[in-house]
Amino acid sequence: MITGKILYKRPKTLKDVNMSYCPGCSHSLMNKILCEIIDEFDIQKKTVVIAPVGCAVLLYDYIDCDSVEAAHGRAPAIATGIKRVNPDNIVISYQGDGDLLSIGMAETIHTANRGENITVVFMNNAVYGMTGGQMAPTTLVGQITKTTPSGRNPENEGYPIRACELINTLEAPYFIARCKVTNSKSIMQTKKILKKAIGYQINKKGYSFIEILSNCPTNWGMKPKDSNKWIQEVMSKYYPVKIFRDKGEA
Amino acid sequence: MITGKILYKRPKTLKDVNMSYCPGCSHSLMNKILCEIIDEFDIQKKTVVIAPVGCAVLLYDYIDCDSVEAAHGRAPAIATGIKRVNPDNIVISYQGDGDLLSIGMAETIHTANRGENITVVFMNNAVYGMTGGQMAPTTLVGQITKTTPSGRNPENEGYPIRACELINTLEAPYFIARCKVTNSKSIMQTKKILKKAIGYQINKKGYSFIEILSNCPTNWGMKPKDSNKWIQEVMSKYYPVKIFRDKGEA
Amino acid sequence: MTNKIILAGFGGQGIILSGLLLAQAALLEGNEVTHYPAYGAEMRGGTCNCSVVISDKEISSPIVNKPDILLLFNQPSKNKFEAKCIPGAKVLINNSLINEQALRNDISSFYIDATNTANKLGNIKIANMIMLGALSKITGIVKLDSLINAMPEILSARNKKLIDLNVQALKEGYGLF
Amino acid sequence: MTNKIILAGFGGQGIILSGLLLAQAALLEGNEVTHYPAYGAEMRGGTCNCSVVISDKEISSPIVNKPDILLLFNQPSKNKFEAKCIPGAKVLINNSLINEQALRNDISSFYIDATNTANKLGNIKIANMIMLGALSKITGIVKLDSLINAMPEILSARNKKLIDLNVQALKEGYGLF
Amino acid sequence: MNKKILMKGNEALAEAAIRAGCRYYFGYPITPQNEVPAYMSKRLPEVNGVFVQAESELASINMIFGAGACGARCMTSSSSPGISLMQEGISYISGAETPAVIVNMMRGGPGLGNIAPSQGDYFQAVKGGGHGDYKIIVFAPASAQEIVNFTVLAFDLTIKYRIPVMILGDGLLGQMTEPVVLPEMKEIQDDINWSICRGQDQVIIRSLYLVPENQLELHNLHLQKKYRSIEKDLNKYYEQYNANDCDYLIFAYGTTARVCKAAIDRLQKENIKIGLFRPISLWPFPKEEIISISSKIKKAFVFEMAQAQFEEDIRLSFEGKKEIKGFYKLGGAIFNDDEIYELIKKNI
Amino acid sequence: MNKKILMKGNEALAEAAIRAGCRYYFGYPITPQNEVPAYMSKRLPEVNGVFVQAESELASINMIFGAGACGARCMTSSSSPGISLMQEGISYISGAETPAVIVNMMRGGPGLGNIAPSQGDYFQAVKGGGHGDYKIIVFAPASAQEIVNFTVLAFDLTIKYRIPVMILGDGLLGQMTEPVVLPEMKEIQDDINWSICRGQDQVIIRSLYLVPENQLELHNLHLQKKYRSIEKDLNKYYEQYNANDCDYLIFAYGTTARVCKAAIDRLQKENIKIGLFRPISLWPFPKEEIISISSKIKKAFVFEMAQAQFEEDIRLSFEGKKEIKGFYKLGGAIFNDDEIYELIKKNI
């Protein structure tokens, strides 16, 4: 048996099971990061994660917190219902780009606009992962997907939507940021930002929106390493990584 | 019989019937203006107006053009269906604030984002007119409505949403403007802007979004004149009247 | 004994409110009552009417298709409803706004200069109370006192300050006959 | 004569594709065929299998619950399906990835070193074709030629360049027995 | 006893909900039920409750899904088109087994239709307008007082069985003002140890069960078992009016049933032996009682403001044993008692 | 004759739609029908058609409402939860009488359920999951070839009657690959002089008729008349398998019916006189034929992947004349022929 001081170990809130995400998927990583933060705040018993319809639908099989599985796109509405009943619980709406920006656009904007005191974790992987790689609202121009076989053409499909910029036009949100998780350094930064957001929620500051530029190695047809490189070199050009608003710092 | 040169007369496309809008309502006015523009472009036979669910639901009883009556909030989706089948027809989606920004938020943003070559006329009267004066997404802070009996409170209901600013974060739209129709001068300006928008559509330039700060004397509990004054003095402070984007001028 | 009443006029003439007041007064007198507004299109303007049923036993249908009492506040209402009432019906007509010619001779028509009288009392909006006052006197279906006692229940949240004026109008209407 | 076949393995081992090639080959030989993938969860990973039915008459049920032919590509599949096949079934086992111990003695097991052979041919992904080639030889259910002729239909839009390699693998598998 | 006061159906419903412990309302305006959100927006803050005007009916139904997941007594209300938009959500809530009270004040359809009273959503409510096999409890009151009583019951049942309960009214019931006696404010002590936010071991509220055979099938069998036991428990909600010793029996519910009574009174004066059977719970449907009564009559009539929707359930109960003649009003039109009287006279 | 080629159900459907003249597809991804939009996104541009991935199923259904208002042959496809979201739109399209072909490849429910084949949306499709009185034509094919044939027919009928036509399949039919013979590309000459964008006098496509009595009621009566005439026209879509001179008859549709055939073959070998009656159009339901066949048998069995939904229509046809025994699989579980065989043996 190996002993010694533990420098890093699997967070407690992350169940000891295999996550069924593909190898190298950002979903796995962000599930883990979330658990680390939950552990660090010691809020496991009062956190509710809303599982989206998307690759993260089984979130609750990995994160050991109370959970509600939403209908596709409706996670923010469900989060609203929960938070209004239990304002002291920590409610996290975890959603993909199809879920959050396509079918769930109305709920996303209105929940942000009401300034519900929740944290939205937005996994932008520029594609519909779960259903096998169709165009997402965030699919880049020219990107080939199952439903844009010749690449996304703005004439027909419009342009990729920038979620943070959109939400930044609303008054109520407290904290809006876009992050990436392409290497250990950016992962650490992202964790810091997400932790801040959840801290704001704990302190009843209001709504946070944290976008994570994510990969989907499987549907992008790339190795995980290459997918992270693509985020670094292509995706983050269109979706600048930055803090858009931080009322706590203002 | 009175004769002489006619300086102003009821536009031809406006049917010779009583519009069932309340006295002094901006809907009446904008129905008329639309007809004037249709007449001036001579496009009556190729224009399709989409009637929303809202006080303007009977639009087609006043405007003598082909028309489809949409489900609440879905006018832009219907407009998309029509325009994709008949790109040479002029398609106008006429919608209230509840219709366009609340239940129809997703369709509004995605249609704008696809840059459909249509014209959206957005009647922002800060209230749900047809259903008797409930809060709209654009209801001002403090404004009393049927569902905000103590005035809109941002803590509970969030802030009024600025549609032009929201849509202005998207790439595709060609022309975005906010207008008012509080007196003959502003009416003339608004007409010019809306005519420009429809001209862009005729020339296949793409999507235009024209917001009209509108009154609802009935549900605001004001005389029409006072309602226009309120737009002038209160509403247009929060919703600045301006051209947000004009790719034709850029 | 069951009375089936229709009140009809323009939107804004306080039709629904006076129907409610009538129902409340009848309830105070120990009757069963129903009130049903024809809420029509989801919009303002146009005609407006409501049905009130007052009975000493359980009311099955709240819908009145053949009224035995009619309160008509404007011309279009007269055109629409006069033909529907039963023979012998009592028809109260606001002849400030309606021409007097009755189309049927098997009904009893009563003419009330309600809008003008209301105007004289300083508020055109209380024509409805003038009509109700007259109704009480003419039909006895509810007592004037009951109408007055019912007032606070109905106006409570709304224009309480106007109660006095409304009571005055009720009395005025009652006094007209 | 009706054959009910299940092919099973990991996602990524080309299970579905080889099932389709088998069905296409059988169709070319004039049979009725159905192919039904167990598409499982809406996600990647895990096991993957498909049912192929080949018959000389109309096929009623495309679902195979008791196969008479089994192609097993990995250990979990063996664990799951070996027990389900009918007595006398022919079971083809990719023993590059599966231990050889048959759990039943009422079936005929055939061991094919498919993954390793594929590796030797330079592409681990064509293990499926090795298995199909062997299937043709062992069962005669479709001719090798039919499989080869079916190839362009199935691979057309995908990896046409790989056709040669795939054909080579088919032959290799055929030659193993 | 509390005093009789005049209340509009919609407002009586809202107040009854509050007295039944409802503290969370999420809804979106639509005629003819706008008095419900208006009332709630004023009243809920007075009792420390929460009123949220949702951005749509989709949001409403999912907000009460969230609130219900917390074990809260929560409600939404709408009318026909809005209820159609809730079908996905209702299916989810059914699958996830959370409490929810849903009010549908039906209006004329299809499509935008109009805002007049209708019973055209019977199938949607009773057979399930959403996807998959599920049932919801449906009450069809016929007066303001019944609206009050069944709204209170709805909250108790939705908590007890963790199943959506629908109050199925119509524009007339919502808009009509009648005297009602309101119940006292209820003290709530709900057993909700299945719900989230209790600081215990993980609770998952879900409707996904990926593996058919050993997950979703079992879950469905569990749901069906629950439905059978609810059918057993709730078999007493119907009214009979002059239904003993009848030659003819009218079947009708809600508003239509009221109007039928007026016609029956007239017909009985002419010594025609006719009565009314009015189901109040539409699911569970009082089938046993109808089967037994069907053997005692000569002929049945069905009246509904819809095209032979309710009638199908009567037919399923009758199984061809007696003749059934149905009469329908469509598109927001309402029967009046004269018409019913005439139709019966012509058809006996 | 065209050559037999292997195609997946979903792709066969998409290609058949194109050959039937469909040039406008609006849809949103959902398993198990993702091959339809994928195929369309590639194929439609080749024939100058339009493919739009909508932002949701709500948008999809309203986009085809718009396209249909132009008289276009247009289609959307989805699976159970997505179809629930379309219920309001389907009610609108029904009220407005525009053409629309809607595909539902059903999956296990309720709620998110799973993606396995199911028949749990029968009521929704056939009784009307949306609000108000309307009907849609529903075809339930049982093979890739039938998917092709009925998709082609669907487009002709939706244009002819201006009524939504649904292809009601399931995950198995969508995912299964079978040989099909495709029809030739059709030349379209549709009579659409009721539609917008023809540069003529004003055309209004609407479902609002504010006044009940002389507007919406009449409109509904018109719709009902249309439905009655469709019922008369489309009464021949069913299959009988060994159904002559039977003691026992199985009623089943779609996937389930196929599996039943395998069991019937086995049972017949044991000299049990059993056959299959398979409705292909679920609305109109081949009721007359079922009534007449019901008199010739001893007992009926119903098999469906749902809880007694389809069975209700069989019961409504039988009117208690013969015993009916129903068997159900829920939550995406599929009958296999052994099970059916055993169940029949045990119950005859």
Place this chain on the structure above:
Amino acid sequence: MNKKNNPVINTDKCKGCELCVSECPVEIIAISDEINIMGYHPAYITDSTKCTGCIKCAISCPDAVITVYREE
């Protein structure tokens, strides 16, 4: 330049919203005490001789019930 202008209000269809009243630079529009068939107090022209033909009234009339003529 001295041509006479003639603003005509369709009194039956006027809703009495008064929006034209304040628009008229020469203040020749007033609201009547009478009620029209729709139940509104319609606007009317007090002195058409003063009309400048600026059509501001017509532009601002929501219900398009004002026509302005110029003598030829």
Place this chain on the structure above:
Amino acid sequence: MNKKNNPVINTDKCKGCELCVSECPVEIIAISDEINIMGYHPAYITDSTKCTGCIKCAISCPDAVITVYREE
């Protein structure tokens, strides 16, 4: 300062995504030729003595299958 660090990869649960590999500053993580029970080629530590204990590998492992110990 010379304490020994010990990075441990749970080979059964590693999905072989290789993301840890490029993170290691001292390049001691490699991908195995073997296939684990999930069908993946797992990562393994080539020479743990070189490990600096920087935990970059663990941070970047999506599936949290790396634990890093420090000798005490």
